[in-house]
Amino acid sequence: MIQIGQSTLSLEDFAELVIKHKEVALDKAAMDKVKANFEFLKKFSSNKLIYGINTGFGPMAQYKVSEENILQLQYNLIRSHSSGSGKLMPPQLSRALMVARLNSFMQAYSGVHSEVIELLQAMINHDICPCIYEHGGVGASGDLVQLAHLGLVLIGEGEVQFEGGVYPTIEIFNRFNIKPLSIHIREGLAIINGTSAMTGIGLINIIQAKKLLNWAVLFSAMINEVVQAFDDHYSHELNIVKHHKGQNAVATTMREILKDSKMIRDRSEHLYNPDNLDQEVFEDKVQEYYSLRCVTQVLGPIYDTIAQAENVLVNELNSVNDNPVIDHVNHNIFHGGNFHGDYVSLEMDKLKIAITKLSMLCERQLNYLLNNKLNQKLPPFVNLGVLGFNFGMQGMQFTATSTVAENQTMSFPMYVHSIPNNNDNQDIVSMGCNAALMTKRVIDNSFEVLAIHLVTILQAIDYIECHDRLASVSMSLYDRVRPIFPKFVEDKAPYKNMALVKDFLENSDNIIAVK
Incomplete structure (x- = not known):
């Protein structure tokens, strides 16, 4: 179990809960604070005008709600805002949303009854995921629409996703005796007043973005092996004079991967040979193309962007993103805008741009392998069959190119795309959930591109017959993936095997990590 409320949740804790389905335990001391916070609100709110308790919401806050209607007001809010549309979020994203909302409540500043927290714990531990739709939130007064669908389920209405199906909430609640x-x-x-949808989705994005970066570094190392590149572009001496953590982390990882490769060349043993000076035109490339030589400079900023996004979103995960803030320690209630999603929105846009650039690098490396005029080592399209009769990787390149183009188009930021709404009460909004969902799509696309890239590298290894000279890390990956997508000479439809490679890349944990 992972205990919530005792200390700050890390990205690793979040991954254990959401991806590995560890169960939630509630810290007793934190629960005592939640109960004290609720009791304070109950006493403090008596005979006072407090937003959202005895007033309307948003621009309707100037209307007082009568005593006999204040509880019904809360039900009305949930039901009226359960207005999402579009695709259902996958269960993993709904689970991420619930973990994020639970952790916010456990900070003990939301004035909620402990029943809400225990109900969220039961849903997470039984893997009952609310049906939440992608479209609806503008990320200003929080993820109102997405979280309203969570609220609808909590009050026993709406639908849930459970064990691969969609069921009426009350049917699944009854199965587990959940009230x-x-x-x-x-x-x-x-x-409904919080950033938990965009935060939950965003944290999943960061976990998957780290995988993409790790794969991109490994594939970049492998392509350098295939073309027998020189070793100085990822050397310590070259990279250390550029003072960026990401660049040096990528360079260090490439050196670790390639330390036992028999394919990489030492420049001093080749180009620094005096005999080369007699040549008017050098047969060996003095320097590789940028997509091979500038890997540390291109992937380094992506490393730094992921690290920054992780820092911001983990802070958001452990924050109070509600309004108003119920402060039982200082005996007061504070009205403000902690539900505003700008922190998450901006980081998601930056991450989206970074991952698009990663997919662009991989597409250029792929093109280098497929174009015999560039690499001067491989047949066109790494075709292991009969040129002109067979097609090799030709068809798959179209998919990679079009998917990267889609990433590029989606890289326009949501953060600067505010549209006022709510009778201009929400006159500047974050679009944070949109930003997180679009980033997820760019990440999903990038796994498709990397799957095509990897298969091309494996075909190149088979053509050159260099398996036994590869670095041990490269050789291990080759041996793991070849049973999924075997070497091919004759043309056959690749889409099913390609989907298996993508699934392997998305779900493998034992990747050499950039640290």
């Missing part, structure tokens, strides 16, 4: 939530004071507003 739907009864509103106590402000649980409706507390549930």
